[in-house]
Amino acid sequence: MSTLKILRNWAETRAAHGDRTALPPEAYTSEELAALERKHLFQRGWIVVAHVSQLCSAGDYITYNLANHPIVVARGRDRVLRAFSNVCAHRSAIIAKGSGNRTVFQCPYHAWTYDLAGKLIAAPHMEREAVSGIRCKRLGLEVWHGLVFVNLYADAPPLAPDLDGLGSVTAPYRIAEHRVVMCEDMEIACNWKLF
Numbered sequence: 001m002s003t004l005k006i007l008r009n010w011a012e013t014r015a016a017h018g019d020r021t022a023l024p025p026e027a028y029t030s031e032e033l034a035a036l037e038r039k040h041l042f043q044r045g046w047i048v049v050a051h052v053s054q055l056c057s058a059g060d061y062i063t064y065n066l067a068n069h070p071i072v073v074a075r076g077r078d079r080v081l082r083a084f085s086n087v088c089a090h091r092s093a094i095i096a097k098g099s100g101n102r103t104v105f106q107c108p109y110h111a112w113t114y115d116l117a118g119k120l121i122a123a124p125h126m127e128r129e130a131v132s133g134i135r136c137k138r139l140g141l142e143v144w145h146g147l148v149f150v151n152l153y154a155d156a157p158p159l160a161p162d163l164d165g166l167g168s169v170t171a172p173y174r175i176a177e178h179r180v181v182m183c184e185d186m187e188i189a190c191n192w193k194l195f
Helices: 003-017 031-042 166-173
Strands: 047-051 060-066 069-075 081-085 099-101 120-122 138-144 147-151
Touching (some): 003 031, 047 069, 069 147
Antiparallel strands (some): 060 069, 060 099, 069 081, 081 138
């Protein structure tokens, strides 16, 4: 039986009996379901990638791998936060690593140089007119209570309706006033729903 059929049966049984039961084991182990979650949740949804305290000054940036798509979030000289693909428009090399503060992003392959909004501003051996209008792919970005959310689609539906009602629940924690003091990447051998 397919994972989707198992989940449908679980949902129907739960609805019919009004029981609050755990998901079936397949929800945590199925590669089929994991692929669907990547496609419908992570590749299309709003994912929190940072806190505004990590991006206070012009030039501050962080990188993140969102559903196997490398991204950059940077604060521009105009103080606006923007998200864009972390790949050069020329040969798809990564243009930034880690986090820090920069004035530009430069591709290590052919020195194509991008501003803090992902717009190409210089390419060796190319006329300025030839590179005008070239940029890294723009992504959706919204800040909610100090949390920076990114969506792989610049024209994604707004985040706020998805979080409707949570503002009053999170207000006492004053999340926007928090400060990130340490970041650590860990690989944990478990399904994301368990973690």
